[in-house]
Amino acid sequence: MTSSPATEVRDLRLTIGGTTAVDGLSLRVDAGERCGIVGPSGAGKSFTAAALAGLLPPGAAATGSVRVAGAELVGASEQALAGVRGREVALVAQDSATALHPLIDVGRQLAGVLRRHQGLARGAARGRAAELLTEVDLPEELARARPAQLSGGQRQRVALAAALACRPRLLVADEPTAALDPPVARALLDRLGTALAATGTALVMVTHDLGVLAAVCERVLVLSGGRVVEQGSVREVLAAPEHEITRALVEAARLSVPEVPA
Ligand SMILES: Nc1ncnc2c1ncn2[C@@H]1O[C@H](COP(=O)(O)OP(=O)(O)OP(=O)(O)O)[C@@H](O)[C@H]1O
Numbered sequence: 001m002t003s004s005p006a007t008e009v010r011d012l013r014l015t016i017g018g019t020t021a022v023d024g025l026s027l028r029v030d031a032g033e034r035c036g037i038v039g040p041s042g043a044g045k046s047f048t049a050a051a052l053a054g055l056l057p058p059g060a061a062a063t064g065s066v067r068v069a070g071a072e073l074v075g076a077s078e079q080a081l082a083g084v085r086g087r088e089v090a091l092v093a094q095d096s097a098t099a100l101h102p103l104i105d106v107g108r109q110l111a112g113v114l115r116r117h118q119g120l121a122r123g124a125a126r127g128r129a130a131e132l133l134t135e136v137d138l139p140e141e142l143a144r145a146r147p148a149q150l151s152g153g154q155r156q157r158v159a160l161a162a163a164l165a166c167r168p169r170l171l172v173a174d175e176p177t178a179a180l181d182p183p184v185a186r187a188l189l190d191r192l193g194t195a196l197a198a199t200g201t202a203l204v205m206v207t208h209d210l211g212v213l214a215a216v217c218e219r220v221l222v223l224s225g226g227r228v229v230e231q232g233s234v235r236e237v238l239a240a241p242e243h244e245i246t247r248a249l250v251e252a253a254r255l256s257v258p259e260v261p262a
Contacts, residue, residue, distance in 0.1 A: 004070045005030050006170040006202030007052060007089075011064040012074075014047050014226075016057065021047045023226040025064075027204075029219075031169065034196065034203040036213040036234065038249060039223035045206040048223070049174040052204055053091035054081040069169040086117045090163035093174040097155035100147040106133070106158050107143025113165045132161040135198075137191050153184035157191065164195055171196065173205040177212065189216055210253040214238060222246045 007029050014022035022044040029035050037045045050056055051066055054073045066073040069088040073081060100109055110129035114120045120128060130140040136157040147155050156176065163171060176192070177185035193216060196203055207213050213220060213234055220237050222230040222245060230243040241247045 005067075006033070006069065007204065008067045009052070009065065012048070012051060012066060013063045014044065014051055014056070014060060015062075016047075016060045021226050022051070022223075025223075025226075025228055027221060027228075029170070029202045029204060031202055032196070032200045033219065034205065034217040035219040035221060036217035037204065037206045037221050037223060038208065038210065038213060039229075040245065040249070043223040044226040045223055046174050049091065049093075049172050049204065049206050052170070053089050053172040054085050055091060086113065086168070087166045088168050089170045089172060090166070090168045091172045091174065092156075092160055092163040092176050094176065094178045096159035096163070096176070097147065097152070100155060100158060100162075102148040103146055105144050105146050106150070109147075110143075110158070110162055110165060113162050117166045128165075132165055133158070135164070135195055136161045137187075151184075153180050153188060156180060156188060160188065160192060160195070164199065164201065167199050168201055170202050170204065173203060175206055175208065178208075185212070186215075192216070210238060210249065222249070 005028050009025060009027040012022055012025040013020060025048060027035070037048060039045055051062055052068070056062060062074045064074060068084055071084050071088065073084065107126055107129045110132055111125035114125040114128055115122070130143050133140055133142055138154060138157055147158065150158070177188055180188060189212060205217060217234050220231065220234045221228055222243060224245040230237060230241065230246045237246060238250060241250050
């Protein structure tokens with residue numbers, strides 16, 4: 001039996017306020033694969049990420065097809081989307097930690113996710129919540145802490161634990177480390193890689209940082225003006241970018257780390 005891809009996108013078109021923000025995007029990501037999306041500001045990266053996660057902003061319209069674990073998201077009812085989100089696809093974004101309630105302990109919030117999506121009983125959900133914390137390298141004792149008592153990096157790890165709680169087929173990450181200091185970001189990305197490998201969850205990650213892209217993803221899709229202008233293996237695209245937009249991104253990344261004279 002061949003398993004269905006984690007996600008398959010065909011000819012996706014996203015419009016909002018009379019503007020076409022994404023035009024004709026196609027993409028397939030298999031189980032365990034990690035695909036990055038890069039491109040200049042306004043290219044349509046975050047909008048694409050939202051569509052993959054079944055979370056279009058109000059007023060947006062989609063045509064084409066976005067299938068996640070076999071379920072069609074384009075045109076699906078809110079009820080159908082709610083059945084896919086959390087279970088089959090989860091989103092972690094730069095500001096995901098702000099979605100945590102600051103005054104409710106972390107363990108209770110993670111347990112709430114498990115009870116809602118997996119129907120676990122209270123005790124089992126609390127036990128599993130503690131395990132989830134250890135999977136993102138946080139001590140179990142933090143289950144009793146409130147988000148307001150944690151550092152930004154710890155809160156983002158809790159958001160990652162919540163996203164991975166139901167072992168989704170696909171994790172969509174939109175600049176997940178952009179708000180973190182480099183060492184904290186690196187530790188989170190390492191943890192993310194380990195957690196994805198353990199669960200076979202596929203990843204689509206939006207990033208503006210080619211270093212992050214190279215550290216996490218094996219494939220990349222370059223978006224500009226809502227269109228895919230280049231795609232391929234990260235190694236090949238970064239070593240020999242073909243499109244002028246990709247070349248500009250690679251050049252900008254090189255310039256952002258000036259060579260230190262000997
Ligand atoms: N909620 C929204 N309301 C109105 N327009 C939107 C909305 N979301 C996205 N857009 C428009 O869609 C286009 C793509 O936006 P998107 O946020 O996906 O770009 P991006 O590539 O993620 O950019 P950045 O790197 O700056 O975050 C932009 O022209 C933007 O103005």
